[in-house]
Amino acid sequence: MTLEDRVVGALLGLALGDALGAPFEGRRASRIPDPVPALELPWQGLPPGSTTDDTAMARNLARSLARRGGFDPADVVAEHLAWFATRPPDVGSLTRRVLARIAAGTPWTEAARRVWEERGPEVSAGNGSVMCCAPLGLAYAGRPRELPDLAGRLSALTHWDERCRTACVAVTLAVAALARGEEAERAVEAALGAALERPGGEELAFLVGAVGDVRPVDGPDMGFCLYAAAVGLR
Secondary structure, three states: OOHHHHHHHHHHHHHHHHHHHHHHOOOOHHHOOOOOOOOOOOEOOEOOOOOOHHHHHHHHHHHHHHHHOOOOHHHHHHHHHHHHOOOOOOOOHHHHHHHHHHHOOOOHHHHHHHHHHHHOHHHOOEOHHHHOOHHHHHHOOOOHHHHHHHHHHHHOOOOOOHHHHHHHHHHHHHHHHHHOOOOHHHHHHHHHHHHOOOOOHHHHHHHHHHEOOOEOOOOOOOOEHHHHHHHHHO
């Protein structure tokens, strides 16, 4: 399997996984049927198989990366704003606040920071930037040394909190390693090691071993950036 095959597979898998889980977003585990009816249920009034804002924003990022030949934050923001202007049925609360502020005239370089300062860290570490950051790891699979900086900058476009940036660093590094064909356990260990000294890095390492066990998937961590990253890295 080539690098190109893995990149395409990762993007398709992201969208398919999102479509599979969309009808059950936010539900308690006890309310999710077993087996899950795959791509059979509607979501937000849309047909079965519809995807959420996570896939939409990942697609925005992938388009920008392809068009610009790399990470161009202003272009990524422009993609997000064009999508936001279509009034999508689902936009994360923090992302909505930031994009609405940019649309109203706040410079994109300042909007996420201002929202973070107003809301405070207790409610500003959502998983929105983590859920759509994978295309960055795919685009920089051959240049992983650049990802700790770029992933943090990507997250800060909508999610300023340092823990969100740490989560994106770990996820993009793991995605890049997997795209190169590295073994999964080694890829995750290296990604966690690179994130360990960053804000929330130790908590992320703990959560990778705790998700679904002492920290249930439908518990109080639901929606937290480090927990979302840990679920993906588990």
